[in-house]
Amino acid sequence: MIALLIRDLRLALRAGGGFGLGLAFFLIVTTLVPFSVGPEPALLASIAPGVLWLGALLACLLSLDRLLALDFEDGTLDLLLTAPLPLEAAVSVKALAHWLTTGLPLVLAAPVLGVLLNLPVAGYGWLVVSLALGTPALSVIGTFGAALTVGIKRGGLLLSLLVLPLYVPTLIFGAEAARRGAAGTDVSTPLLMLAGITLATIACMPFASAAVLRMGLR
Amino acid sequence: MSDPRQGRPRALTIEAAGRGDYIRIMSIWKYANPVKFLALSSRVQPVLWALAAGCVAVGLIWGFFGTPDDFRQGSTVKIIYLHVPAALMAINAWFMMLITSLIWLVRRHHVSALAAKAAAPVGLVMTLIALVTGAIWGQPMWGTWWAWDPRLTSFLILFLFYLGYIALWEAIEDPDTAADLTSILCLVGSVFAVLSRYAVQFWNQGLHQGTSIPVATGGRTVADVFFYPLVISMIGFGLLFLALVLYRTGTEIRLRRTQALRARLEREL
Numbered sequence: 274m275i276a277l278l279i280r281d282l283r284l285a286l287r288a289g290g291g292f293g294l295g296l297a298f299f300l301i302v303t304t305l306v307p308f309s310v311g312p313e314p315a316l317l318a319s320i321a322p323g324v325l326w327l328g329a330l331l332a333c334l335l336s337l338d339r340l341l342a343l344d345f346e347d348g349t350l351d352l353l354l355t356a357p358l359p360l361e362a363a364v365s366v367k368a369l370a371h372w373l374t375t376g377l378p379l380v381l382a383a384p385v386l387g388v389l390l391n392l393p394v395a396g397y398g399w400l401v402v403s404l405a406l407g408t409p410a411l412s413v414i415g416t417f418g419a420a421l422t423v424g425i426k427r428g429g430l431l432l433s434l435l436v437l438p439l440y441v442p443t444l445i446f447g448a449e450a451a452r453r454g455a456a457g458t459d460v461s462t463p464l465l466m467l468a469g470i471t472l473a474t475i476a477c478m479p480f481a482s483a484a485v486l487r488m489g490l491r
Numbered sequence: 492m493s494d495p496r497q498g499r500p501r502a503l504t505i506e507a508a509g510r511g512d513y514i515r516i517m518s519i520w521k522y523a524n525p526v527k528f529l530a531l532s533s534r535v536q537p538v539l540w541a542l543a544a545g546c547v548a549v550g551l552i553w554g555f556f557g558t559p560d561d562f563r564q565g566s567t568v569k570i571i572y573l574h575v576p577a578a579l580m581a582i583n584a585w586f587m588m589l590i591t592s593l594i595w596l597v598r599r600h601h602v603s604a605l606a607a608k609a610a611a612p613v614g615l616v617m618t619l620i621a622l623v624t625g626a627i628w629g630q631p632m633w634g635t636w637w638a639w640d641p642r643l644t645s646f647l648i649l650f651l652f653y654l655g656y657i658a659l660w661e662a663i664e665d666p667d668t669a670a671d672l673t674s675i676l677c678l679v680g681s682v683f684a685v686l687s688r689y690a691v692q693f694w695n696q697g698l699h700q701g702t703s704i705p706v707a708t709g710g711r712t713v714a715d716v717f718f719y720p721l722v723i724s725m726i727g728f729g730l731l732f733l734a735l736v737l738y739r740t741g742t743e744i745r746l747r748r749t750q751a752l753r754a755r756l757e758r759e760l
Binding site: 417421422424425428431434435437438439441442445446449462463466470478481484485488489491 | 648651652654655658659662663668671672675676678679680683686687690691693694
């Protein structure tokens with residue numbers, strides 16, 4: 274499992290493209306928002322947590338179609354299927370690698386982009402906490418979507434259509450926690466719900482992803 | 492369950508014809524045989540269509556012309572006879588797909604998978620009807636076509652789930668793989684749909700009223716004069732859904748057969 278994780282991380286780092294792309298996309302989305310809604314500081318401050326969450330979510334989505342497609346093309350996936358390692362574990366490691374290369378940089382970059390959007394001071398901590406709690410769920414759910422569409426040519430658009438509705442609960446609780454943090458109100462309820470969703474998806478989704486992969490590659 | 496043949500997956504080919512004759516016990520699994528299913532559905536369908544048309548016509552005409560205007564809402568209240576039955580069937584269509592998907596995953600009956608496929612577009616249209624009639628009703632009553640109310644939002648999300656489900660069916664070429672993957676998507680989607688339902692409730696308070704006909708308590712807040720045509724309309728929409736799904740499942744079965752025949756023909760040539 275560790276070997277697989279190291280391999281995935283190495284590929285993401287060295288093959289280029291995938292690693293920095295999500296971050297660049299996040300930056301661009303954040304930059305475009307003031308152009309579309311206007312540069313008023315009060316308005317930006319009120320929408321900043323939601324925009325940052327949405328940007329992080331879309332950046333996560335962007336890199337999903339590379340998650341399994343490359344391994345499918347060069348046959349790694351077939352090897353993983355027959356390997357002694359349970360496919361559920363392999364899929365979990367894939368999701369973890371995706372989070373480390375996409376989710377974690379987004380979490381770390383979010384406060385910097387928060388400055389651009391005039392995020393209130395109280396919001397920074399909670400924004401990072403909510404993103405750190407929520408992005409693993411995005412990676413795990415995204416892995417399921419990637420597994421569903423792995424055999425389909427040009428499945429990228431379909432992948433977004435399948436995954437985005439599944440992201441709704443995570444986005445609601447995550448953005449709500451960040452918003453309440455920025456407003457200085459109590460964040461515990463949405464944060465607990467978000468943690469619950471993340472833990473539940475980490476526990477359950479690898480089984481669905483592995484089942485789908487087995488069916489799709491049969 | 493005494494016949495071992497019953498539990499076995501049946502290929503959707505012509506040689507399956509006549510096999511069901513061995514099964515003496517009355518069982519719903521008998522209709523997992525496409526030939527039996529088609530025979531039954533073609534016998535039932537005319538009755539079903541007639542009943543559905545009758546109920547919908549009676550419910551709507553009685554509702555539109557035979558009931559008085561509401562004290563506060565005026566004549567706009569009459570859109571309830573379209574709105575509520577469509578919303579009811581939009582959710583029940585997903586339930587039906589969930590059950591048939593489970594049957595496909597557990598028992599591998601092709602008819603079940605095809606029924607789920609056939610029900611999805613019907614459910615999609617029902618969701619759309621509920622959303623559109625809701626908007627038309629909401630405009631005069633709430634002063635807005637759309638509000639981010641929990642119920643409205645969950646229906647919009649349900650609409651997206653239907654779209655994704657249908658798109659996945661269309662995208663995969665191998666029919667069995669498509670059935671497998673869409674079934675899993677249906678199961679996972681159901682969990683997330685329920686989750687979204689509660690998440691949006693937490694996220695925003697609603698304009699939409701609660702249910703008018705709580706089945707659990709037996710009471711209701713709709714006066715009899717509106718209630719009876721509504722019930723008839725609901726029954727009509729249910730029958731209409733059933734008829735449409737049977738019809739579309741038959742089409743899917745025949746389509747699958749044509750594909751099998753064509754594949755065999757190409758092999759022989």
